[in-house]
Amino acid sequence: MSNDQQQNQDLGQDHDQDQDQDDSRSFDPRTFEPKWREYWHEQGLDRTPENPSNKFYMLEMFAYPSGDIHMGHFRNYTIGDVVARYQKMLGKDVLHPFGWDAFGLPAENAAIKHGIQPGEWTLSNIEKSRSSLQQMGISYDWDRELVTCREDYYKHTQWMFLLLYERGLAYRRNAEVNWCPIDQTVLANEHVVGGCCWRHPDTPVEKRTLEQWFFRITDYADRLLDNLDQLDQWPEGTVKQQRSWIGRSEGAEIDYRLEGLAESDTLTVFTTRPDTLWGATFLVLAPEHPLTARLTTDSQREEVEAYVAQARSKTEIERMDATRDKDGVFSGSYAKHPVTGEAVPIWVADYVLAGYGTGSIMGVPAHDQRDFEFARKYDLEVRVVVQPEGARLDGATLDEAAPGTGKLVASPPFDGTEVPQGIPDVIRYLEEQGVGRGKIQYRLRDWLISRQRYWGCPIPMIHCDQCGVVPVPLDQLPVELPKNVENFVPSGRSPLEDVKEFFEVECPQCGGAAHRDADTMDTFVDSSWYHLRFLDPHNTEEPFDRAEAAKWLPVDYYIGGDEHATGHLLYFRFFTQVLHDAGWLDIEEPVVRLFHHGMVMDDKGEVMSKSKGNVVAPAELFARDGVDIPRLAMLFFAPSADEILWNEKGIDGVRRFVQRLWSLFEETVADARYAAAGEVRPDALSAEAKEGRRLLHWAVERTETSLEGDLNFNTAIAAFMEMMNALRKVGAPATWSDDDFPVLAEAVKMTSRAMAPLAPHLSEEIWHRAGGAESVFIAGWPTVDPEALKRDEVEIPVQFNGKLRVRLHLSPKATREEMEIAALADVRVQEILDGQEPKRVIVVPGRLVNLVV
């Protein structure tokens, strides 16, 4: 305690009036918060019930341990904790676990920098972070903690891989992949952001051709898409993002015979507009298309090869720029148009993507803007085959493509057909002729999971010269990641290849010399099933017990940032569906309700980062104010889904609120009348006390609404502030009348319960001081008295033509007629009317009166 405070206390001794000032100054949450954390632990409040009768599975996205907990974690886990504690108070059997997403590149990078093992670095960060979370008093059941880099976890991650392999959902393929030159490893499509690595936004990804493991998530594209309709408690934006990420489009594949090559050779294109087939005047291959080289004639070879080389050398960003000129080269070859039999020139251009559809398209310049631009540039024929309503388009004079609807023309069997109908008609025709078929195409690609890095879960596969690729037998799991690997500096191939004891093995099938797959898995595999491991974290035999899963799933509430919309949140839906199909789960969708919290920025709205030096450390806040004050501040500053600009001044306001509330309640409990205070008798109350009581019940209701709905606790906390302001306005507790006093007593008990999810330590302390015997979380959620919410009198605005002129005070129960009479009888209204009759009187009962004059 400082000298200043000491002096103040001394001065206060002579003056009763200074007493509460004194109390508030000496109020320090740090003196009681640790006690309650211990108490909760002793009472087993955070422990998960064995056999839930009304379960609530509360989950927050687990953390990557990269040092200590930061403000973003603090916010995420606080919001989750509020919901978990509330559900507990409602009497639910709550499962609220936590774990660590502990594999990953940052551990390696930090380890390289500091010269220690990634495992050591990770575990020490976990220790630090766990201790911070425990200090924060988040109500996790730590008995269920999981760590993805521990063998007891990744054993089952490997089991998951083998399950997918067994079901034909994991396969190996030579593919052109995204390569991050900094991390020296491949990236999944989901981790390429704007042509750059998600972790290095300024580093363009490169293309490499490698043999890699993929998960066949595209097999689930339809289900992942269709089930989105069930996710009515997910943020709309996330559902939309997933929908467009999956990118289903319906169309047709059409086969073109290739001239001059073997009869059996065909070139297949994908189109969503098979109805415009008669307008296809050229074909375009992506530079990387497998047929490009074969289709190039000798006279064109030099030009095509130069073009392909140039296209390959472009960065992803350059390739993706949709505004740049569409250029290309003629291959020299022609294909036979499947319905007109015409010879169609085949071009090579990089506006066609190798990775989508068949990597080749039919060019319909009249009805596709891209093809149009290309055709104009190289003087290719533009043939109109759809005439829009009332138009008379001519290919020779067109200045942009006409992609819309209309009637088919110059398409002999279908002339006159309207476009929407033309599409299925043409598909049927193509199928009859054997030159095409209906096809549904997805933007979603298979999930590339191999990583050429050390710190990840080893892929449990063995390569044998005799037997090929052989899965590691289940009883040999886990395939342990070798410890103490000296050289894990990324080199472009997995460092595990150099670890003999690991790499060289016997083939499980033939016993001959073989070697392990040296790649490790994308860490998003680890997090695709962690929600399941929490159900049965100590199971050594199986990833989890089916019965436990049936008890607890699905996750009732999942909270985390929106940056995972098309990554993690898609992968873990996929895993859940695979496990469902394999008979392990009853559910297809892992999460009922999803919430994205906003980010925490500095006071200027900038991202907090070490390099900017604007990082606020939660630990420092706790050291000064304890946990509950920063926690309330975090909840108060903005709606939970919005960004927070963290400012220290704002905390001052919250601290004042807490201190005032504390003093008010302390004085109430200290009052001799407190112990004997009976029920509130509403009829006996003064108007002020009644208003205070109304605000009390209103605040509780408001909190309830936030908890059940948008999680916007800023308004709930504001309501408690209003209540407190109203009660303080009546006077110090000692000055309250005997009739009014029970309102204060009620306020103490009700507030400590209703604020318990928001400020658990403070509430528990007040609750006990107020006479609570057991934990406030056992005491349960308070019940709002609807009668207490009613007002005796409301202010009714009287408007003239919608403009507010006079305010009346009336009973909220006043009828239409009564309100009209009261309004017209008012002197001020009479003055304004000045003898006129209002043309019309609009009365909204309980709300307002509007006079039209």
Added chain:
RNA sequence: GCGAAAGUGGCGGAAUUGGUAGACGCGCUAGACUUAGGAUCUAGUCCCGCAAGGGGUGGGGGUUCGAGUCCCCCCUUUCGCACCA
């Protein structure tokens, strides 16, 4: 370029969903208590105006007795997708 969301005091944000715009908090102003205060308490604080009154939710139009809220056009910001045939 396409899609979505959002623009409210000096600042963070409210507004019971078409009914008193600016709750609550920060900041600011004045006063009180103080040897002192970056503590505490009291009062005030959207703008113009001494006042009566007038204006006001990015801009412009519209619907309505009444619009921050609904409709149309424009501007700005943020986010997502970005040649997906």
